[in-house]
Amino acid sequence: MRDAITTEKILTRPVLATEVRRRQQGGARCVFTNGCFDLLHLGHIRYLQEARALGDFLVLGLNDDASVRLLKGPTRPLIAENARAEILAALACIDYVTIFPERTAGALVDALQPDIYVKGADYAMSADGGNEPDLSKLPEAEHVLAYGGALRFIAYLPGYSTSALIEKIKHLP
Numbered sequence: 001m002r003d004a005i006t007t008e009k010i011l012t013r014p015v016l017a018t019e020v021r022r023r024q025q026g027g028a029r030c031v032f033t034n035g036c037f038d039l040l041h042l043g044h045i046r047y048l049q050e051a052r053a054l055g056d057f058l059v060l061g062l063n064d065d066a067s068v069r070l071l072k073g074p075t076r077p078l079i080a081e082n083a084r085a086e087i088l089a090a091l092a093c094i095d096y097v098t099i100f101p102e103r104t105a106g107a108l109v110d111a112l113q114p115d116i117y118v119k120g121a122d123y124a125m126s127a128d129g130g131n132e133p134d135l136s137k138l139p140e141a142e143h144v145l146a147y148g149g150a151l152r153f154i155a156y157l158p159g160y161s162t163s164a165l166i167e168k169i170k171h172l173p
Contacts, residue, residue, distance in 0.1 A: 009089040010097045016059065017111045019096065023057060024115070032114035034061030034105040034140070036068045036162075037084055038077045043160030045091070050154045051118040052093040059096045059114060060088055061105045070103055078166070109143040117144040122156035 011019065020030050031054045037044055052058040062085055068077040077084065081099050089097045100108045109117060119138060133153055135141040144151055 003090065006086060006089045009095065010085050010099075013098055013100065013108065013111055016096055016098045020059065020112045020114070028057055029055035029116065030057060030059060030112065030114040031055035031116045031118055032059045032061065032105075032109065032112060033118040034063070034100070034108070036063045036072060036077060037088055038068060038072070038079055039162045039165055040087060041160050041162065041165060043157040046157055047120060047154050048091060049093045051152075052095075054116050054118065054152055057095040058093060059098070059112060060094050061108045062088065062097055062099045064099050064101045067101060067103050104139040106140050106143045109140050109149075110147075113147050114144075114149060116150045116152055117141075118152045118154060120156055121153040 024030055031051055033048070033051050037060075048058070048060070062081065063071065065077055065081045068081075079087070085097045085099055088094055098108070102108070117140060119140075121133070133151075135151075138151075141151055
């Protein structure tokens with residue numbers, strides 16, 4: 001049996017954009033993040049909890065199955081987009097989930113204009129080992145900065161990644 005509260009948190013882009021604007025007009029700060037979230041692990045949970053703590057509500061943009069294949073390869077995703085959306089919507093730290101078909105979330109960021117865009121620091125760190133993020137590695141950054149939104153980076157939790165879990169599973173006896 002599907003939980004109605006969970007499924008009500010999964011919205012289409014137009015409905016979500018209206019809801020985000022309504023809440024922002026009431027003074028709430030929208031935090032947005034995006035990704036594949038193919039095999040949920042502790043690194044994801046801590047990241048999402050930290051993201052949610054940055055504002056009043058958290059919106060998660062979820063890559064659809066086709067964009068996950070483009071980003072991660074032909075054997076991914078392991079879990080279909082609707083199941084991933086429902087799993088993520090069941091988390092207390094996530095207020096809304098929307099599935100998007102594009103390779104990047106730039107168009108979704110444009111539609112929602114969140115106050116804060118969050119990404120894992122591992123996605124945007126400089127190759128030279130510096131502490132400043134390399135925004136050229138984060139295609140959504142230009143969209144956020146264009147309307148005056150803020151960028152925040154959350155530290156990577158070492159030892160937790162979907163790819164590492166998949167490799168570990170492949171080598172089980």
